[in-house]
Amino acid sequence: MFGCLVAGRLVQTDAVQVAPDKFVFNLPDYENVNHVVVFMLGTMPFPAGMGGAVYFAFPDPVSGSSVWQLLGFVTNDKPSAIFKISGLKTGEGGAHPFGMMASASPSVAQVGVSVESLDQLAQQIPVTSAAVSTVDSFLQFTQKMLDSLYNFASSFAVSQAQMNPHPTETFIPSSCILKWYENFQRRMAQNPNFWKN
Template sequence: MFGCLVAGRLVQTDALQVAPDKFVFNLADYENVNHVVVFMLGSVPFPTGTGGAVYFSFPDPLRGGPVWQLLGFITNEKPSAIFKISGLKSGEGGAHPFGAMASAQPSVAQVGVSVEPLEQLLQQIPVSSAAVSTVDTFMQFTQKMLDSLYNFVSSFALTQAQMTPNPTETFIPSSCVLRWFENFQRRMAQNPNFWKN
């Protein structure tokens, strides 16, 4: 019914059914996993009015058992989702439907899918750091590049009193760089592909 995918690994379709409405995937070497994708295989839909709450658990010897955290959910209308789990290795777990299940090995985490009513799924609040950024990678790179350029150029700023005459060097007012920086950011926000024209 479900699949689980970690980049660089084979797709897992061998969910262990631990209850009639609960399924678990084991994730070995979870310390090296940043994101996980949970999806429906397409062979069996959720029963009408239900979906799957997706949880992540990692072993926590200090608490004496696994820590479960809600990542989000999948439904017949949204049959797959990607979650960031790299920031979830510490912190508090919340209420979960998996009881006192414990991972067999200390280096194995688990991804659980619990079939629940849609009304209940919509009322649950996932861990905020599990949401994958919706900002395009290109947009992130461009913003970081702009910030880096502006910070680099600003580090050389001099007042007119500090300047020594040098006829072989051209000076650009920092206000021009700032104006370009702000215009570029505005144009990127309006149309991330403006530079292709």
């Protein structure tokens, strides 16, 4: 019913069913994983009014049990989701439906899917650091680059009264940089690929 994917690894479709409505994937070498994708295989939909809460569990080396954190959910209308697990904190967990399951090993984390009603899913609050940014990384880079250029150029700004004559220097009014900055932002918002033309 479910699959789990980590970049650079084979797709896992071998979830262990630990209860009639609970499924678990083992995630070895989890310290080197940034994101995990959980998806429905398309072979069987959720029953009407149901969905899957997706959890991540760190192995607790002291107790041997797992510390579970809610990442988000998948449903028939949203059959896949990407979660960032690299920013999660070990030892910080919350209420979860997986009981006192023992971790497979100290180097193996677990991804769990709990089939629950859509009403229950709507009331749950996932860990905020697990949400993957919806902003395209290229757009995010471009925005940071624009900010950096404008801030850097502005740090050299002087008024006309403060200017010292430098015959070899060319001075550009900061209003020109600001105008370029605003135009570039506007064009990026209209068409992120405008620069390819």
